[in-house]
Amino acid sequence: MDGRASGRHIEVHGSSLSLRPATFGFSEAELQRRYQWSLDNELQYWSGTIPGGRSYADFVENVSYRDWPSDGRRISYGIVTREGELIGMVSCYNIEQMLVTGHMVGELGVYLGEKTYWGSGYGTEAVTLFLRHLFEQLDFDAVYLHTYKSNIRARRSYERVGFELDEERRRYSPRVGYHDELRMSITRTRFNQLHGLQVATS
Ligand SMILES: CC(C)(COP(=O)(O)OP(=O)(O)OC[C@H]1O[C@@H](n2cnc3c(N)ncnc32)[C@H](O)[C@@H]1OP(=O)(O)O)[C@@H](O)C(=O)NCCC(=O)NCCS
Numbered sequence: 001m002d003g004r005a006s007g008r009h010i011e012v013h014g015s016s017l018s019l020r021p022a023t024f025g026f027s028e029a030e031l032q033r034r035y036q037w038s039l040d041n042e043l044q045y046w047s048g049t050i051p052g053g054r055s056y057a058d059f060v061e062n063v064s065y066r067d068w069p070s071d072g073r074r075i076s077y078g079i080v081t082r083e084g085e086l087i088g089m090v091s092c093y094n095i096e097q098m099l100v101t102g103h104m105v106g107e108l109g110v111y112l113g114e115k116t117y118w119g120s121g122y123g124t125e126a127v128t129l130f131l132r133h134l135f136e137q138l139d140f141d142a143v144y145l146h147t148y149k150s151n152i153r154a155r156r157s158y159e160r161v162g163f164e165l166d167e168e169r170r171r172y173s174p175r176v177g178y179h180d181e182l183r184m185s186i187t188r189t190r191f192n193q194l195h196g197l198q199v200a201t202s
Contacts, residue, residue, distance in 0.1 A: 135192070
């Protein structure tokens with residue numbers, strides 16, 4: 001899949017927010033905002049890896065490749081309110097094309113960098129919109145994610161979207177030490193059953 005070449009990467013509109021492909025670019029103020037997010041320990045704790053850098057200049061130099069590398073293995077979208085404010089990012093990475101069906105599978109990552117927006121439904125709406133885009137326009141068949149068992153807010157949101165638990169594992173990472181990690185996933189068929197898709201499922 002060549003994400004850059006495909007004209008299907010479009011801005012996606014929901015009732016209270018939009019998803020804007022990172023390939024559309026970011027204003028200077030938005031880049032500054034994203035860099036500040038990368039410096040926030042609480043955000044980094046829950047999210048894992050929000051792109052940052054040794055300096056703001058280093059961040060700006062590398063961020064477009066990190067958002068949307070030319071190998072098409074990651075696609076990233078800014079989460080933008082109706083008023084035009086960038087409040088977070090949602091992405092799909094480790095994108096692979098399945099041999100038998102030719103459909104795509106990938107891993108979801110999401111965060112609201114503006115913490116005042118947490119717990120108000122924006123994350124759930126962003127993920128639902130994003131999955132609809134992946135399943136309807138980008139030929140995805142399934143999407144999975146990993147989250148800490150302790151991340152109740154994220155888990156509740158993912159469950160509401162329709163993600164189901166695949167497995168639970170005890171893991172270690174230098175950042176958080178020993179912790180329980182959950183793998184959750186959702187198929188195009190399940191998303192269609194719960195939310196309805198405007199294209200036929202196969
Ligand atoms: C995870 C995240 C994207 C979810 O977005 P959000 O807009 O905050 O989530 P929503 O408001 O849509 O849904 C949150 C759910 O948790 C509940 N909730 C809200 N605050 C909570 C809290 N402090 N503790 C537990 N549950 C909480 C909400 O009631 C809601 O559940 P409900 O729909 O059953 O009522 C966002 O919180 C975030 O960016 N967190 C930090 C980064 C992160 O954890 N990313 C995910 C990594 S896997």
